[in-house]
Amino acid sequence: MKVEGQIRIPSGCAIAAVISKEGKKMSGEKIIDSMKPMHDRSNGLGGGFAGYGIYPEYKDFYALHMFFDQRATRKNCEVFLKERFEIVKSEIIPTRKIPSITDEPIIWRYFVSPLKSVLASMQLDEKEFVARTVMQINTEMHGAYVFSSGKNMGTFKAVGFPEDVGVFYKLEEYQGYSWTAHGRYPTNTPGWWGGAHPFTLLDWSIVHNGEISSYDANRRFIEMFGYKCTLQTDTEVITYIMDYLIRRQGLTLGEAASVIAAPFWSTIEDKTNREDKEKHMYLRTLFPSLLITGPFSIVFGFDGGLMALNDRLKLRSMVVGEKDDKVFIASEEAAIRTMEPDAENIWAPAGGEPVVVRVKDGAF
């Protein structure tokens, strides 16, 4: 049977997220709890979390979280990394043995900084260099896989139910100002840890619920720009699209949302604000191949904030709630109530309407 990456595997899912606008730190416990009432939205074949602000002592270094199939692969990969990066710390990611999580690969993390001489000779900026290196390891180095590569953030994922994955990775020991979570219901048995969410590149992380019908149109477009969709998952392609639009094209979050969940032409035509109308006409005409159709709800994590977005028909459930400095996002209200029983202003954002939450400047 073909595994994920050799074949495209659709899946349904549960997502949840929490962020403190004040930048107050929270342990991973709450976000683990949020996944419990949504247990039936996953099938035990994938779960994961992303935490932001979790590595304050290494915040100037890229945190590479990696899976290796064997020790030799890790050794080879470390040689490769040393040619490109200064490695300030390398260690096993701490986990606890629990019966529900088995067959784990070798899980390691490196805090690195690109070598200036290499950057200069390749004429690349730091982020582009890191992105390309990640892409290179994931496509060319058999048995090695980078599943997190941002600064002061990290992804933790596995095959299993999300609440078990959180316990496995000891997330209660991490403190972050924002967390996202994902439980997966793939329609096949990938049996491979890389296929779980969140999917990340640099500081971007995405948890996603849905199956996009535009997948191959999006993939074939984005692969023109050096991205390689090795997993063939929606989440992967959405992450690359966001990276392309925001980092490489310089769009704002809102503009990027207007590309991937573009308003209908009729909605654009009815707009009375000329500038707004022009902008939407422009973005839709310029990036037709990055429109995403089919059901999706995503939480897009970035340095200092989160964005929640639904497909333009709102074919997947997603609700948002607030309490004090915190904003909660989840597939179901029950998940929000688990994190905060007194959550207020619970609402369901309209299809294509981005909800952007940022931590106030200088809060972390």
Add this chain to the structure above:
Amino acid sequence: MGVEFIYPEFEVIRNDNRCIACRVCERQCANEVHFFNAERGVMMSDETKCVNCQRCVSLCPTRALKIVKSDCKLRENANWQDDTIKEIYKQANSGAVLLSSMGNPKPFPVYWDKILINASQVTNPSIDPLREPMETRVFLGKKPDKVKRDANGKLLCELPPQLELSLPVMFSAMSYGSISYNAHESLARAATELGIYYNTGEGGLHEDFYCYGKNTIVQVASGRFGVHKEYLEASAAVEIKMGQGAKPGIGGHLPGAKIVGDVSRTRMIPEGSDAISPAPHHDIYSIEDLRQLVFSLKEATEYKKPIIVKVAAVHNIAAIASGIARSGADIIAIDGFRGGTGAAPTRIRDNVGIPIELALAAVDQRLRDEGIRNNVSLVVGGSIRSASDVVKAIALGADACYIATAAVLALGCHLCRTCQSGKCNWGIATQRPDLVKRLNPDIGSERLVNLVKAWQHEIKELMGGMGINSIEALRGNRLMLRGIGLTEKELEILGILHAGE
């Protein structure tokens, strides 16, 4: 007679019990097949002249007529088939090149018919186009590589010229001269009503049709017939015709007999002179010359109109398209070997060029591999026969489709493949006033609108089934396609999986 005789291809079967000798068939047949025998008081026919255009059949008030293929056959021979032998006779009789019309009729594989479309089940909802918006609008033209902003960070919303289509279907080039005034009027009016474009072909634009200019693509071909400042200015886009699917590598020849009255004036050549389009453009002997013509036309139209380069699908099409994509052209139109024509040498029509499905797949992939797919839009034709062909073409990577044979069928063409005779009984491929007036542009344009609207409904249904509510998300979405009965190589070129994979 004797050695020159070739038994007629068709038989006219007249049911004498039904025939009332009203002589409609006689008046309708420009080929003069039917005649009245006054002595016997019955209608008779000369089958040697019949082309099986079905005009008499369609107009016979008592349904007394049918045309059948003759069963008078030469002795069977798998190698020397009937047609092959008769073509030898014809050439031995005439010493000439064989001519024929419309697309390649030979039994080559039709890849559209070996490709199946996906639909959503369970993991992803299908969308009902009657209840939800379903978008088919597309923009053709160059898409810049980089977003630009002003000093204040505001988006600069300027794009190179784009053609906006309400659905990705346009009427392909058919010149005034090869088809009639009324056929052109029907196409122009239908394109305007539908919010799409029709293409003048290489015969210029009749002054009466300048009013449809914003839905008109004007063509500049090797003969440069009817090309002048106002012609270019009247258009929405300019197409440089390098080649045509039905006859790649050769030019065109409209006989002097068709260069009459307005056709002569519109083409800007004397009445009765043959209109000969050279095989190449004599100012384009290579790709760098094409670039010069592209920019000459851009200069002439002040960079306000997209420039299309139309080429026939030939063996090396991917490399050719890559060259064109770097020539400054905004749109590449590729015409497959099944594309129609008003007249082509039979050997060329039936043996030169490649299927559009393979050409499209190869070109789209090549342009993506080179990272220049955004430089151009891709329009494909020859032949697109239905809404499902359109959907498959878009999913393989086309931005839009050109249709012409389907359009003339809607106008009444019965595909008898004898356009070159100029005696089209349906008033399409003719300049004889008595025949032209048989095509009423009010009805013709309505039938074209009906056809395209029907296709639009079907496209929306197919998209909705796939859970796609905008055609942009279908473009190049090859995972929505599967091949059936295709070899590994064919699948590799098409870039699709086999059914069951």
